[in-house]
Amino acid sequence: MKKIGVITHYFGSKNYGGLLQAYALCKFLNERGCYAEQISYDSSYKKSNKSLRLLTINEIKDRIKSIIAPVCYKFSDYKIKSSLLQREKAISIFRTAIPHSKTIYNDITIEKSNEEYDIFITGSDQVWNIDWYHPPYFLDFVSPKNKKISYAASISKERLTMSQISLFKRSLSDYNAISVREESSVALLENVIKMPITYCLDPTLLLSEFQWNDICSKRLCQEDYIFCYFLGKNLVARKLAMEYAIRHNLKIITLPHLSGHYRRCDAGFGDIQLYDISPGQFISLVRYSKFVFTDSFHAIVFSHIYKREFVVFSRNAISPMNTRISCITKLFHTEDRYCDTEEKLSIAYIESLEKIDYSKNQIDYIKKREESISFIDDVLNL
CATH class of the missing domain: 3.40.50 (Rossmann fold)
Structure with missing residues (x-):
């Protein structure tokens, strides 16, 4: 072999x-x-x-973070550091x-x-x-x-x-x-x-979904919730998630400070902030969510695998077309879920979206x- x-x-x-x-x-x-x-x-x-x-x-960014992060910790809850280690x-x-x-x-x-x-x-x-x-x-x-x-x-x-x-x-x-x-x-x-x-x-x-179920953990939150998974610092996306949660009486679950450092954009964002989360639990958070707000390619992937409602944003407000996001949403005919214009960056637009008909979106995939x-x-x- x-x-x-x-x-x-x-x-x-x-x-x-x-x-x-x-x-x-x-x-x-x-x-x-x-x-x-x-x-x-x-x-x-x-x-x-x-x-x-x-x-x-990215090496320059990492070096800047290594200098700035310790300073940020002084102005934030120092417990964040131990949470990130978990x-x-x-x-x-x-x-x-x-x-x-x-x-x-x-x-x-x-x-x-x-x-x-x-x-x-x-x-x-x-x-x-x-x-x-x-x-x-x-x-x-x-x-x-x-x-x-x-x-x-x-x-x-x-x-x-x-x-x-x-x-x-x-x-x-x-x-x-x-x-x-x-x-x-x-x-x-x-x-x-x-x-x-x-x-x-x-x-x-x-x-397949069944193969992913092998490593997907049990449900972490019994209440209905939005899962917000943001790798970038897009404040507009976070604001829209909060508006949607209020309108639909949903909790917001977040994984804050995904950069590995304190980020001001994550401070106070979300009803439930989780740190000690494995990849299997990450899948669970997508699987049992009512809605996913994200800027991540793989969060979109698992939203499709588990047939979840989702919207996706550019990492930093409006930026040039993200080829990864455009490609995956085109494959599943969910291009309308990519909020990449001023018009789409509104609660009115998100509320106007019809539920994804996953029974019709599997042929190309x-x-x-x-x-x-x-x-x-x-x-x-x-």
Whole structure:
């Protein structure tokens, strides 16, 4: 049996969606008779601490947060810090249960993983987001004797610069098969790489509702509630959630300070603020909610899986089109749930939405799921 190494945003991740897609791909592959596990790749370790290089946008943000966060704690409830540690623990327990390599690799040692695996898969999630560029996510370390595949890799860009085009052309030229998570990325890469580019589903959508029930926890709140899952700081979205909750006599459940640091936008927001929440409990919060307000791709995914009512917003008020959100809502014909214009950012608009008819919104998804499975079967010879 060939051994498959999957590289994605797994090691040390505190992101619910990222870990659930990492879990899903391994589970799906292993249930089809493969031996697949996540490669424990520590992307924070650099080849040379003395070398000069330009920091990515997200690295700059992380450094700023590390400076600002301690100051924010002084002006907020210091108990938040211990609560966030509880959240990290709950997430960590789930993370370690996902099949993964015992060896922790870094930029220097990642080549040694060629001795452990026959096939390498990069994806899903934003492994090809240039703002978070790390060569191993492009499988630059893989030996020519081993297979290189991308599964539902996300670029999260609508267009590429000349230097980015050059990078993709250089990095993907020797792949055995390429698939991306957003339909718009197909055309983007077909102009760069002279090989077929396939649009596939995020791994979370490869598993059925019944498979997700295996790890979904029991109901956490017996009262009817809105689940607000906001990774960004959009205050308009939070205000609309509060208005909707008041009108419909619903509680608001939130997971505050998802950045891992105190955020003023989360202070006092929500009737029930939860910290000690595992990915299985995250799924439960979606499953038993009356309505989901979010800015998260994977919160939308689980809203569809469990047939929940939802609306989704851009991370920071109105911003350029989010390809991930546009793609997933188009697949399920729920584009009207994306509140991405001034007109849609109103309680009147949200109240005017008809209930989602999930019985009519499954045809394209079922077809795309079959195509995604066929892609995996074909490239792995299953």
